[in-house]
Amino acid sequence: MNVIADLTVLPIGVGTSLSKYIAACERVLNDYELETRLHAYGTNIEGEWDTVFAAVKRCHEVLHEMGVPRVSCVIKAGTRTDRDQTMDDKVRSVEEKMGG
Amino acid sequence: MNVIADLTVLPIGVGTSLSKYIAACERVLNDYELETRLHAYGTNIEGEWDTVFAAVKRCHEVLHEMGVPRVSCVIKAGTRTDRDQTMDDKVRSVEEKMGG
Amino acid sequence: MNVIADLTVLPIGVGTSLSKYIAACERVLNDYELETRLHAYGTNIEGEWDTVFAAVKRCHEVLHEMGVPRVSCVIKAGTRTDRDQTMDDKVRSVEEKMGG
Amino acid sequence: MNVIADLTVLPIGVGTSLSKYIAACERVLNDYELETRLHAYGTNIEGEWDTVFAAVKRCHEVLHEMGVPRVSCVIKAGTRTDRDQTMDDKVRSVEEKMGG
Numbered sequence: 427m428n429v430i431a432d433l434t435v436l437p438i439g440v441g442t443s444l445s446k447y448i449a450a451c452e453r454v455l456n457d458y459e460l461e462t463r464l465h466a467y468g469t470n471i472e473g474e475w476d477t478v479f480a481a482v483k484r485c486h487e488v489l490h491e492m493g494v495p496r497v498s499c500v501i502k503a504g505t506r507t508d509r510d511q512t513m514d515d516k517v518r519s520v521e522e523k524m525g526g
Numbered sequence: 527m528n529v530i531a532d533l534t535v536l537p538i539g540v541g542t543s544l545s546k547y548i549a550a551c552e553r554v555l556n557d558y559e560l561e562t563r564l565h566a567y568g569t570n571i572e573g574e575w576d577t578v579f580a581a582v583k584r585c586h587e588v589l590h591e592m593g594v595p596r597v598s599c600v601i602k603a604g605t606r607t608d609r610d611q612t613m614d615d616k617v618r619s620v621e622e623k624m625g626g
Numbered sequence: 627m628n629v630i631a632d633l634t635v636l637p638i639g640v641g642t643s644l645s646k647y648i649a650a651c652e653r654v655l656n657d658y659e660l661e662t663r664l665h666a667y668g669t670n671i672e673g674e675w676d677t678v679f680a681a682v683k684r685c686h687e688v689l690h691e692m693g694v695p696r697v698s699c700v701i702k703a704g705t706r707t708d709r710d711q712t713m714d715d716k717v718r719s720v721e722e723k724m725g726g
Numbered sequence: 727m728n729v730i731a732d733l734t735v736l737p738i739g740v741g742t743s744l745s746k747y748i749a750a751c752e753r754v755l756n757d758y759e760l761e762t763r764l765h766a767y768g769t770n771i772e773g774e775w776d777t778v779f780a781a782v783k784r785c786h787e788v789l790h791e792m793g794v795p796r797v798s799c800v801i802k803a804g805t806r807t808d809r810d811q812t813m814d815d816k817v818r819s820v821e822e823k824m825g826g
Contacts, residue, residue, distance in 0.1 A: 427586065432767035434732075434802065439608070442639035442696045442808055445816075449823035463765060464820060466813035467732035467802050470766040475586075479579050486527065486575075486605050495608040496642045500700055500802070501601045502734065502767050505586050508539070508595040508742055513766035516745075520764060523749030532667035534632075534702065542708055542739035542796045545716075549723030563665060564720060566713035567632035567702050570666040596742045600800055602634065602667050602700070608642055613666035616645075620664060623649030627786065639808070675786075679779050686727065686775075686805045695808040701801040705786050708739070708795040 427475045430513055431503045433482060434468035437489055438496040450492060451485040458484070463513060468500075472513050475505070527575045530613055531603045533582060534568035537589055538596035550592060551585040558584070563613060568600070572613045575605070627675045630713055631703045633682060634668035637689055638696040650692060651685040658684070663713060668700070672713045675705070727775045730813055731803045733782060734768035737789055738796040750792060751785040758784070763813060768800070772813050775805070 433455075437447040455462050455471060458481040463470040471478055482501060489497045533555075537547040555562045555571060558581040563570040571578055582601060589597045633655075637647040655662050655671060658681040663670040671678055682701060689697045733755075737747040755762050755771060758781040763770040771778055782801060789797045 427583070430766060432734075432765075436636055436638065436698060438636065438638065438644070439642035442806065444638070445819040446823045448820045452820065452824055464817055465732075465763060465765045466730060466770040466772075466816045467804070472766075475583055479583070482603075483527070483575055483579070486603070490605070490607050496604070496606040498602065498604045498636060501603070502598065502800070503582075503586070503601065504596070504598045504767070505590070506596040506742065507590050516766045517764055519745040520748045520752065523746045524752055530666060532634075532665075536736055536738070536798060538736065538738065538744070539742035542706065544738070545719040546723045548720045552720065552724050564717055565632075565663060565665045566630060566670040566672075566716045567704070572666075598736060600702070604667070606642065616666045617664055619645040620648045620652065623646045624652055627783070675783055679783070682803075683727070683775055683779070686803070690805065690807050696804070696806040698802065698804045701803065702798065703782075703786070703801065704796070704798045705790070706796040707790050 427505055429473065429475045429478055429503050429505050430516065431471040431478050431501055432468050433471055434500045435485055435489070436498045437494040438498060440494050447489055447492065447494060450488055454484045454488055455481050461513070470513050527605055529573065529575045529578055529603050529605050530616065531571045531578050531601055532568050533571055534600045535585055535589070536598045537594040538598060540594050547589055547592065547594060550588055554584045554588055555581050561613065570613050627705055629673065629675045629678055629703050629705050630716065631671045631678050631701055632668050633671055634700045635685055635689070636698045637694040638698060640694050647689055647692065647694060650688055654684045654688055655681050661713065670713050727805055729773065729775045729778055729803050729805050730816065731771040731778050731801055732768050733771055734800045735785055735789070736798045737794040738798060740794050747789055747792065747794060750788055754784045754788055755781050761813065770813050
């Protein structure tokens with residue numbers, strides 16, 4: 427089952443500079459060879475359900491190994507059986523309707 | 527790794543009456559013997575990470591089997607290494623600070 | 627426009643014990659006389675759109691006044707024109723479908 | 727109070743092709759002259775708190791006017807008092823930590 431997901435990771439208890447932790451999560455997603463798009467409030471992810479969620483679990487583990495005592499994440503996950511759709515399809519589809 | 531999670535499932539393409547689909551997901555969570563608390567915008571879930579996320583995947587599968595063409599969910603997941611905490615601990619801790 | 631919402635507030639940069647900040651937000655919601663239900667990963671809120679979102683803004687302000695340098699929240703908001711529905715209706719509707 | 731937000735809008739009860747509704751919301755955000763970045767699971771938004779949330783409310787209203795009976799949205803909102811930060815700063819900060 428393919429999924430398009432969006433992941434926001436919030437490390438808690440390590441101050442306010444979080445980018446090094448977010449970068450560590452990005453490297454985890456790369457390790458799992460997932461298609462990703464980083465944005466200003468999270469990361470879009472596309473892939474097989476089990477791979478995507480294994481990677482999310484690994485993000486929590488890696489942050490705890492880095493000394494983060496508390497990790498909260500928000501995941502959105504979309505699956506559909508009516509047709510195949512990529513992340514780029516989704517963006518393009520909205521942009522087409524906006525033009526003209 | 528224990529997790530306290532919150533799951534909101536949104537079946538898309540089957541009209542506006544969604545409670546039978548939400549009820550089907552609640553039954554899935556029960557099948558996995560997870561501790562849950564249904565609320566008005568989702569369900570709190572407590573358990574082992576792998577069990578929780580296996581159940582979430584099964585919710586998507588079950589809804590598609592029921593004929594839902596598109597399923598979007600929002601999951602919040604919190605893990606911590608500093609101390610053990612249950613869902614009830616979290617609520618009680620806030621309520622104590624509100625009293626008096 | 628009536629809304630059923632769910633609010634999760636995450637104070638960042640003040641350590642891992644967050645319940646006093648969540649309690650402060652609950653008091654804000656009470657000040658706005660909103661109907662609320664606290665749960666283990668946030669708070670269900672029911673009310674007029676403008677009142678609900680004025681209260682959410684006030685939560686951010688109050689936490690900053692308490693010295694929280696960074697606040698992230700997640701809000702879910704549902705509106706519908708097909709029929710009136712309360713938070714309790716939503717829960718009851720799912721529970722009815724689960725029984726039997 | 728400046729906010730960096732992320733908005734995902736889910737129109738319910740109008741089938742599975744949602745891009746024309748998302749495009750309508752993008753036009754609303756443009757009407758409010760907000761800085762936005764469309765991605766595959768929502769839109770990053772940067773601006774003054776009141777303007778951002780007035781635009782979100784208007785999205786719900788416009789979708790209902792288009793005949794959508796039920797609209798659910800997910801908003802993430804981040805405010806900080808420790809320093810100024812733009813959406814582009816956030817992405818750049820993570821990318822810098824990933825390089826090398």
